[in-house]
Amino acid sequence: MAVTKLPLAKALNESLRKALEDDPKVLIMGEDVGKLGGVFRVTDGLQKDFGEDRVIDTPLAESGIVGTAIGLALRGYRPVVEIQFDGFVFPAYDQIVTQLAKMHARSLGKIKLPVVVRIPYGGGIGAVEHHSESPEALFAHVAGLKVVSPSNSSDAYWMLQQAVHSDDPVIFFEPKRRYWDKSEVDTEAIPGPLHAARTVREGTDLTLAAYGPMVKVCVEAAAAAAEEGKSVEVIDLRSMSPIDFDAVQASVERTGRLVVVHEAPVFYGSGAEIAARITERSFYHLEAPVLRVGGFHAPYPPARVEEEYLPGLDRVLDAVDRSLAY
Amino acid sequence: MTVESTAARKPRRSGKRVSAATKPQSSEPQLVQLLSPEGERVEHPDHRIELTPEELLGLYRDMVLTRRFDAEATSLQRQGELGLWASLLGQEAAQIGSARALRDDDYVFPTYREHGVAWCRGVDPTNLLGMFRGVNHGGWDPSANNFHLYTIVIGSQTLHATGYAMGVAKDGADAAVIAYFGDGASSQGDVAEAFTFSAVYNAPVVFFCQNNQWAISEPTERQSRVPLYQRAQGYGFPGVRVDGNDVLACLAVTRWALERARRGEGPTLVEAFTYRMGAHTTSDDPTKYRHDDERAAWEAKDPIQRLHTLLQREGHADEAWFAALEEESDALAKRVRESVRAMPDPDPVSIFDNIYADGNSLVDEERAQFTAYQASFAEGGN
Numbered sequence: 027m028a029v030t031k032l033p034l035a036k037a038l039n040e041s042l043r044k045a046l047e048d049d050p051k052v053l054i055m056g057e058d059v060g061k062l063g064g065v066f067r068v069t070d071g072l073q074k075d076f077g078e079d080r081v082i083d084t085p086l087a088e089s090g091i092v093g094t095a096i097g098l099a100l101r102g103y104r105p106v107v108e109i110q111f112d113g114f115v116f117p118a119y120d121q122i123v124t125q126l127a128k129m130h131a132r133s134l135g136k137i138k139l140p141v142v143v144r145i146p147y148g149g150g151i152g153a154v155e156h157h158s159e160s161p162e163a164l165f166a167h168v169a170g171l172k173v174v175s176p177s178n179s180s181d182a183y184w185m186l187q188q189a190v191h192s193d194d195p196v197i198f199f200e201p202k203r204r205y206w207d208k209s210e211v212d213t214e215a216i217p218g219p220l221h222a223a224r225t226v227r228e229g230t231d232l233t234l235a236a237y238g239p240m241v242k243v244c245v246e247a248a249a250a251a252a253e254e255g256k257s258v259e260v261i262d263l264r265s266m267s268p269i270d271f272d273a274v275q276a277s278v279e280r281t282g283r284l285v286v287v288h289e290a291p292v293f294y295g296s297g298a299e300i301a302a303r304i305t306e307r308s309f310y311h312l313e314a315p316v317l318r319v320g321g322f323h324a325p326y327p328p329a330r331v332e333e334e335y336l337p338g339l340d341r342v343l344d345a346v347d348r349s350l351a352y
Numbered sequence: 353m354t355v356e357s358t359a360a361r362k363p364r365r366s367g368k369r370v371s372a373a374t375k376p377q378s379s380e381p382q383l384v385q386l387l388s389p390e391g392e393r394v395e396h397p398d399h400r401i402e403l404t405p406e407e408l409l410g411l412y413r414d415m416v417l418t419r420r421f422d423a424e425a426t427s428l429q430r431q432g433e434l435g436l437w438a439s440l441l442g443q444e445a446a447q448i449g450s451a452r453a454l455r456d457d458d459y460v461f462p463t464y465r466e467h468g469v470a471w472c473r474g475v476d477p478t479n480l481l482g483m484f485r486g487v488n489h490g491g492w493d494p495s496a497n498n499f500h501l502y503t504i505v506i507g508s509q510t511l512h513a514t515g516y517a518m519g520v521a522k523d524g525a526d527a528a529v530i531a532y533f534g535d536g537a538s539s540q541g542d543v544a545e546a547f548t549f550s551a552v553y554n555a556p557v558v559f560f561c562q563n564n565q566w567a568i569s570e571p572t573e574r575q576s577r578v579p580l581y582q583r584a585q586g587y588g589f590p591g592v593r594v595d596g597n598d599v600l601a602c603l604a605v606t607r608w609a610l611e612r613a614r615r616g617e618g619p620t621l622v623e624a625f626t627y628r629m630g631a632h633t634t635s636d637d638p639t640k641y642r643h644d645d646e647r648a649a650w651e652a653k654d655p656i657q658r659l660h661t662l663l664q665r666e667g668h669a670d671e672a673w674f675a676a677l678e679e680e681s682d683a684l685a686k687r688v689r690e691s692v693r694a695m696p697d698p699d700p701v702s703i704f705d706n707i708y709a710d711g712n713s714l715v716d717e718e719r720a721q722f723t724a725y726q727a728s729f730a731e732g733g734n
Contacts, residue, residue: 096515120542134488
């Protein structure tokens with residue numbers, strides 16, 4: 027039986043192992059991904075089993091990691107690179123935005139760069155500065171990149187498989203505070219499309235749309251709202267670029283209300299994009315303006331106050347109440 | 353003045369002219385030279401080259417044709433046919449010499465000025481002009497000639513070259529990779545990271561730096577306190593300065609560096625000491641920051657003239673041969689001119705092409721909206 031209950035990090039580990047087994051061109055690259063198995067142990071044991079030639083400890087230089095991954099991809103390899111923390115991706119941002127994202131288009135389709143950039147992201151683990159950020163909008167804004175984030179172990183396993191198989195570069199955001207959450211993975215299932223949203227909980231009064239670490243919070247909020255007689259639907263977007271607007275639209279046209287939830291700052295965040303698109307598509311179905319719950323226009327705060335910064339259950343429920351009160 | 357004392361000088365204040373006389377000259381022992389500016393063969397203890405007359409004539413022809421089509425491109429920009437052109441004038445020997453050292457299975461990562469290298473790789477000159485005309489961002493198939501697209505972000509391609517070379521080593525192939533960049537790029541973090549990665553993985557890559565003395569308006573003194581080739585030492589691989597206006601020395605030194613790479617001896621930094629005779633691009637105005645006498649000093653070291661002198665002295669070519677080459681140059685220029693003028697603008701809807709290899713719902717939606725919007729003009733005029 028291929029169904030097992032795994033922590034999200036272990037599901038990623040199994041997915042990488044499968045990718046290395048299936049295709050000799052797949053490489054793992056990053057800082058401390060070898061003997062240590064990565065600071066979150068996502069690559070644990072892989073170097074031991076696949077060798078230093080395929081699971082590569084790199085110099086401590088993020089632009090170098092992504093830049094050489096591009097060169098390896100040009101040579102026919104499929105590198106999966108790990109950025110150690112969200113806040114450390116920026117030295118590689120130039121290579122990702124000016125090179126990785128654009129090479130297919132500027133070569134008129136002749137070059138394909140199947141590179142996966144894995145980034146543990148988000149807060150909630152009591153970390154120091156630069157270890158808790160949610161920079162997904164900075165990548166979703168760039169044409170040529172695909173940006174996804176799993177919320178559970180099954181998606182972690184399958185979405186990473188699909189990202190590795192994609193001929194486009196994929197920025198793979200891993201919800202680090204969910205790494206230890208266990209849920210079922212069926213390694214023989216037939217997965218749905220990488221960029222399709224998934225309805226996690228059905229409801230009739232309001233739609234909550236979230237991704238990554240906030241899906242769990244939204245499910246809890248929907249359960250709490252149900253106790254007060256409110257029927258809240260929860261959609262796991264799974265992909266921030268492209269966004270499955272059709273799924274959100276279909277839900278909103280039934281519920282009439284939408285609240286988008288993410289950890290990233292609300293200003294210019296994916297919630298803004300979803301609000302604008304859904305307002306255009308479903309204007310006459312909306313009973314209330316689309317509301318957003320997310321981070322503030324402030325640097326990610328010190329750990330002792332991060333619970334106030336992060337959109338928790340009460341802030342989501344507050345937005346649900348405000349929407350229903352319209 | 354020695355190189356070391358030049359390096360130890362305090363950096364000049366910005367705005368002050370740097371004269372050619374303060375730069376290390378060909379008398380420097382570090383500079384590999386096999387053909388003097390006067391067209392005389394020079395002995396070097398480490399680097400020698402033996403070429404047939406046909407090979408010498410081939411190098412000369414490459415340089416002349418490259419210079420001719422480069423000049424034509426500058427004219428085409430002045431005529432409004434190109435939006436911009438980055439001339440390689442003065443750097444023909446560095447480019448032809450290094451590129452003729454390459455094998456077909458080697459791979460080239462150029463900047464946006466490697467027109468002579470492109471020529472040697474068999475990329476048609478008209479293909480280079482598409483991006484400068486604004487009809488594409490690079491119109492050739494990189495894998496057809498193992499010549500990557502021009503990279504405009506300074507230094508980025510040195511990391512791609514390093515990664516590609518890491519892949520070559522993993523494949524067990526004996527090919528080598530060459531990364532072109534300039535003196536300005538030597539300040540970029542990506543170049544430093546490329547040196548680090550290539551060194552620790554012992555990647556088969558040659559870093560070919562054309563030090564043309566100017567990064568737009570900034571002299572090399574703004575990029576480094578030491579001669580650029582000496583940077584390699586700190587990374588643990590050899591660095592060599594070669595007379596970048598000497599096609600024989602550039603060929604010999606690049607061959608040597610490529611052979612090192614093939615033998616598994618890792619990266620090499622070659623600094624080709626040359627001069628950007630023209631403007632940075634057609635949008636630049638060098639009269640704002642440098643003086644004619646510096647250019648004149650380098651004019652006397654012209655890469656084509658010195659080989660011309662050698663060919664005549666050694667009797668490899670007569671006047672008829674030179675005249676025939678002149679005719680071939682004009683024919684090339686005519687072909688380039690005509691094909692550039694005939695280059696059609698792309699279909700606007702092609703903006704949405706090739707953004708994703710696997711397709712994308714947002715791109716499909718925007719393409720459909722844009723197509724419908726455009727069609728609305730054709731339908732009725734209301």
